[in-house]
Amino acid sequence: MIGLSSNIKNSPQAATYKNSTTPFPQTPTPSLGACTNVNCHFEKETPVWGSAGLTLETGCGTCHDTPPADGNHPTASGPGKKHGDYYGAGSGSCGICHVSHFADANPFSHATSVGRNLILSFNGAPNSGGDYGKPQNLSYPNYLPSRTRAEDRNGSCSNLYCHSDGRRELPKLHRHGGPHSPHPAIPATTAPAIPRTSAAGMESIPGVPAMPIAVSVVIRRRQAAAIPLPTKPAM
Ligand code: HEC
Numbered sequence: 001m002i003g004l005s006s007n008i009k010n011s012p013q014a015a016t017y018k019n020s021t022t023p024f025p026q027t028p029t030p031s032l033g034a035c036t037n038v039n040c041h042f043e044k045e046t047p048v049w050g051s052a053g054l055t056l057e058t059g060c061g062t063c064h065d066t067p068p069a070d071g072n073h074p075t076a077s078g079p080g081k082k083h084g085d086y087y088g089a090g091s092g093s094c095g096i097c098h099v100s101h102f103a104d105a106n107p108f109s110h111a112t113s114v115g116r117n118l119i120l121s122f123n124g125a126p127n128s129g130g131d132y133g134k135p136q137n138l139s140y141p142n143y144l145p146s147r148t149r150a151e152d153r154n155g156s157c158s159n160l161y162c163h164s165d166g167r168r169e170l171p172k173l174h175r176h177g178g179p180h181s182p183h184p185a186i187p188a189t190t191a192p193a194i195p196r197t198s199a200a201g202m203e204s205i206p207g208v209p210a211m212p213i214a215v216s217v218v219i220r221r222r223q224a225a226a227i228p229l230p231t232k233p234a235m
């Protein structure tokens with residue numbers, strides 16, 4: 001008889017093989033199936049036992065999506081569009097906010113370290129550190145889909161260079177999953193990225209036409225603080 005341990009690697013959910021937890025007889029001509037609920041596989045149904053090994057880069061999406069579809073994860077459209085625009089939505093983008101397993105000597109081996117906390121680190125240039133407002137969601141097993149709903153996992157990031165005004169002051173709180181505040185285009189490769197001697201970098205602010213730098217900075221500050229512009233006093 002072949003029986004599987006029900007909580008593989010201390011998975012919070014009971015694992016099943018071919019939708020069953022019952023031991024089954026060994027046979028020389030087995031019909032192979034898949035497992036579910038295993039934490040190493042991010043609780044997704046696994047590939048069928050005996051199928052070909054995973055390869056880069058498509059294999060990255062076998063357990064969790066690359067990137068996941070929740071929060072402000074980079075995408076071509078929707079809430080994560082800005083992150084997608086600047087960093088792309090491929091496996092290379094992960095390193096902006098996590099460690100990048102893409103570059104690991106064995107890129108798939110991190111699945112076996114499940115049980116540790118999820119690593120969120122903002123050390124991809126131009127960031128050099130930052131904070132996440134819901135650290136409890138990063139602790140194991142809270143980040144697994146069966147433990148915390150996607151919308152409840154979303155917190156705010158703070159002290160990020162990308163979300164400052166480019167002068168390392170007035171860092172903006174940014175909610176993972178919340179709406180994007182308007183800010184100028186920041187090229188991914190150069191830092192500091194916002195030119196301050198010309199109006200060039202300001203042209204991409206929705207609704208704000210190009211104008212001399214001093215004026216547009218004042219407007220940006222007011223947009224950020226949501227203070228209405230003063231009206232002209234009556235003459
Ligand atoms: C802009 C920052 C950012 C980028 C880029 C990013 N992540 Fe995340 N990721 C987060 C934050 C913040 C969380 C924690 C909130 C949460 O669990 O949803 C998270 C959570 C996760 C989780 C936990 C489960 C889930 O669905 O949230 C996985 C898995 C993950 N990221 C994988 C990736 C992969 C793979 C990539 C690259 C393809 C990537 N992330 C790129 C910010 C980012």
Ligand code: HEC
Nearest residue numbers: 040041060063091094098102107110111113114115118119
């Ligand atoms: C066999 C399942 C599986 C595959 C395939 C997989 N991952 Fe993961 N991934 C996980 C698990 C489980 C975690 C949760 C962290 C942990 O405990 O290892 C994770 C977490 C992550 C995170 C969040 C940062 C962290 O380590 O905490 C990133 C980024 C990530 N994976 C990227 C990738 C990339 C890139 C690939 C492709 C090279 C990939 N993953 C393939 C299972 C997988």
